[in-house]
Amino acid sequence: MIRKFIYIVCIFFLVWACRKSDQGGSAPVPYTLQLPDYFPATVYDMSQNPLTREGIALGRRLFYDPRLSRDSTVSCGFCHQQFAAFSHYDHPLSHGVGNNTGTRTVPGLFNLIYQKDFMWDGGVNNLEIQPLTPLTDPNEMGEDLQNVINKIQSNAQYRGMYKAAFGTTEVTTQRTFRALAQFMATMNSFESKYDSIMRKVQGVAFTTEEASGYATFQAKCASCHKEPLFTDGSFRSNGLPYNPALNDVGRMRITNSTGDYLKFKVPSLRNILRSQPYMHDGRFYDIFRVFEHYNKGVEAGANPDPLVKSGIPLSAKEQRELYFFFMTLTDMNFINNKEISEILIED
Amino acid sequence: MTQPVNRYCLIMLLLLIWGPGCQKDEETTRSTITVSIQHKVNQAPLALANTSYTNALGQPFTVTAFKYYLSNFTFTRADGSRVRINGQYYFVDEAVPESKKLTIANVPFGDYTGMSFTIGVDSIRNVSGAQTGALDPLSGMFWSWNSGYIMAKFEGTSKVSTAADTSLVFHVGGFKGEYNSLQTVALNTGSFKVPDNTHIALTADVATWFNTPNPISFITINKVHTPGIDGYKFSQNYSNMFTSVAVSE
Numbered sequence: 294m295i296r297k298f299i300y301i302v303c304i305f306f307l308v309w310a311c312r313k314s315d316q317g318g319s320a321p322v323p324y325t326l327q328l329p330d331y332f333p334a335t336v337y338d339m340s341q342n343p344l345t346r347e348g349i350a351l352g353r354r355l356f357y358d359p360r361l362s363r364d365s366t367v368s369c370g371f372c373h374q375q376f377a378a379f380s381h382y383d384h385p386l387s388h389g390v391g392n393n394t395g396t397r398t399v400p401g402l403f404n405l406i407y408q409k410d411f412m413w414d415g416g417v418n419n420l421e422i423q424p425l426t427p428l429t430d431p432n433e434m435g436e437d438l439q440n441v442i443n444k445i446q447s448n449a450q451y452r453g454m455y456k457a458a459f460g461t462t463e464v465t466t467q468r469t470f471r472a473l474a475q476f477m478a479t480m481n482s483f484e485s486k487y488d489s490i491m492r493k494v495q496g497v498a499f500t501t502e503e504a505s506g507y508a509t510f511q512a513k514c515a516s517c518h519k520e521p522l523f524t525d526g527s528f529r530s531n532g533l534p535y536n537p538a539l540n541d542v543g544r545m546r547i548t549n550s551t552g553d554y555l556k557f558k559v560p561s562l563r564n565i566l567r568s569q570p571y572m573h574d575g576r577f578y579d580i581f582r583v584f585e586h587y588n589k590g591v592e593a594g595a596n597p598d599p600l601v602k603s604g605i606p607l608s609a610k611e612q613r614e615l616y617f618f619f620m621t622l623t624d625m626n627f628i629n630n631k632e633i634s635e636i637l638i639e640d
Numbered sequence: 641m642t643q644p645v646n647r648y649c650l651i652m653l654l655l656l657i658w659g660p661g662c663q664k665d666e667e668t669t670r671s672t673i674t675v676s677i678q679h680k681v682n683q684a685p686l687a688l689a690n691t692s693y694t695n696a697l698g699q700p701f702t703v704t705a706f707k708y709y710l711s712n713f714t715f716t717r718a719d720g721s722r723v724r725i726n727g728q729y730y731f732v733d734e735a736v737p738e739s740k741k742l743t744i745a746n747v748p749f750g751d752y753t754g755m756s757f758t759i760g761v762d763s764i765r766n767v768s769g770a771q772t773g774a775l776d777p778l779s780g781m782f783w784s785w786n787s788g789y790i791m792a793k794f795e796g797t798s799k800v801s802t803a804a805d806t807s808l809v810f811h812v813g814g815f816k817g818e819y820n821s822l823q824t825v826a827l828n829t830g831s832f833k834v835p836d837n838t839h840i841a842l843t844a845d846v847a848t849w850f851n852t853p854n855p856i857s858f859i860t861i862n863k864v865h866t867p868g869i870d871g872y873k874f875s876q877n878y879s880n881m882f883t884s885v886a887v888s889e
């Protein structure tokens with residue numbers, strides 16, 4: 294016993310002798326995400342930015358703080374609303390400072406750690422870099438990055454939170470973006486009725502209509518809107534006619550390749566009935582307009598993917614059943630999750 | 641029975657005594673090298689703002705901003721082997737005099753004959769999320785809409801530019817595919833010895849941006865702000881901008 298004790302003490306001292314000497318204050322508390330086992334491996338490299346309670350809390354405050362915008366009116370949460378699965382409910386095009394309108398609709402935010410590319414055209418290659426665009430885009434938050442950093446640095450509450458999360462009160466771009474990424478990494482949606490069925494929760498089953506809708510979905514939609522994330526993360530054209538007023542060529546702007554003309558990232562269909570209007574430019578207010586598009590609206594000149602080239606016939610019955618199936622993709626636990634809900638910031 | 645345990649504890653105690661030695665040894669066989677860069681245009685020193693220069697086609701221009709990244713410094717030993725100094729990135733900005741003096745730490749002692757480096761930021765750092773230090777997006781050298789560093793930036797004016805404000809804006813970047821703008825520069829420094837000689841003086845000539853192999857006419861091009869063939873052409877040109885002038889103590 295005593296020897297064992299000495300042995301442990303020796304190890305303790307050894308560890309102590311080799312510890313980093315610049316530690317001070319208490320370390321942040323690690324946070325472990327609970328993720329479903331039928332999801333694929335995550336993409337975002339959390340080993341470089343380990344999640345902690347303090348980091349997430351800081352990210353949440355940053356996410357909901359309108360002072361990060363030029364005129365203190367627009368926060369991330371202003372455009373990304375929880376009740377709409379973090380899309381902007383009822384807004385076809387995004388709406389930022391000074392009533393400026395962007396050229397695309399606000400996508401929902403969830404399961405971002407599974408995503409490789411961000412934005413409708415995939416122009417952003419890392420979740421940590423994503424905040425740079427909205428913060429500085431004149432149509433979104435319209436602020437200069439240095440001003441953002443200065444504003445945060447001048448706030449005592451923030452200084453305390455940076456210290457708690459990262460060890461010192463210093464505010465840097467990297468810490469700010471990493472805190473936001475930590476918060477966004479906790480926005481995961483996997484508790485819809487569909488998920489209960491995938492998890493074989495007892496007593497939960499599709500209704501007849503939902504089941505037929507699921508079958509139609511699997512036959513006609515799932516090759517692009519791939520389960521269980523309901524996107525395969527690829528860039529494709531689903532044959533939407535080009536809109537000259539917006540002149541958005543999609544992925545082609547990023548790759549300079551004409552083969553990518555009018556291609557956009559396949560969006561997830563989780564929580565889809567919560568996040569109208571639809572498509573990159575919010576052109577369809579109603580999900581049945583989307584069904585009609587696949588049924589009859591695919592335009593040959595819009596570089597359509599081979600899978601939709603000749604349209605996807607959907608009878609009225611199939612459309613109705615798809616609608617019922619989509620209802621099973623709404624995740625009320627996510628939409629009501631208090632840990633990611635808006636916080637009021639007064640100091 | 642007790643023997644092995646005792647032995648363990650002895651080893652542990654030895655480690656314990658040796659423990660404080662876990663702190664990194666002072667490195668005595670490596671030295672810091674400083675590289676100082678002087679910017680010029682043709683023969684004249686670069687002056688920002690109003691000074692007028694001419695390109696190879698005889699078109700006048702001024703320079704209002706001149707900035708770039710350097711990374712992956714590698715030194716060639718007399719025996720031909722190479723020593724690569726990883727993880728150090730430098731942001732050089734004509735408007736910030738200190739930025740033109742680079743400190744390269746941890747160069748092993750030895751005899752050297754040359755050096756090479758990359759103009760730009762290697763692809764891995766373009767895809768690894770929020771960076772810090774020289775790579776902080778605060779420097780304004782990052783494209784937010786199409787993630788990636790602007791490797792080098794020239795801004796100025798030319799009265800032959802067809803832009804409404806006669807501006808010239810050449811932002812060069814792109815780290816993948818056919819038009820990857822990363823350029824490696826190899827310079828013959830003449831032989832030098834570390835730690836006896838630890839100061840390398842370079843010049844960088846802005847005029848090379850517009851000369852060879854792709855002569856640039858400001859009438860036909862006044863703006864580059866995306867990755868692609870135009871930026872790539874500039875990068876080919878400016879890969880010739882550096883000259884090693886002297887190595888000294």
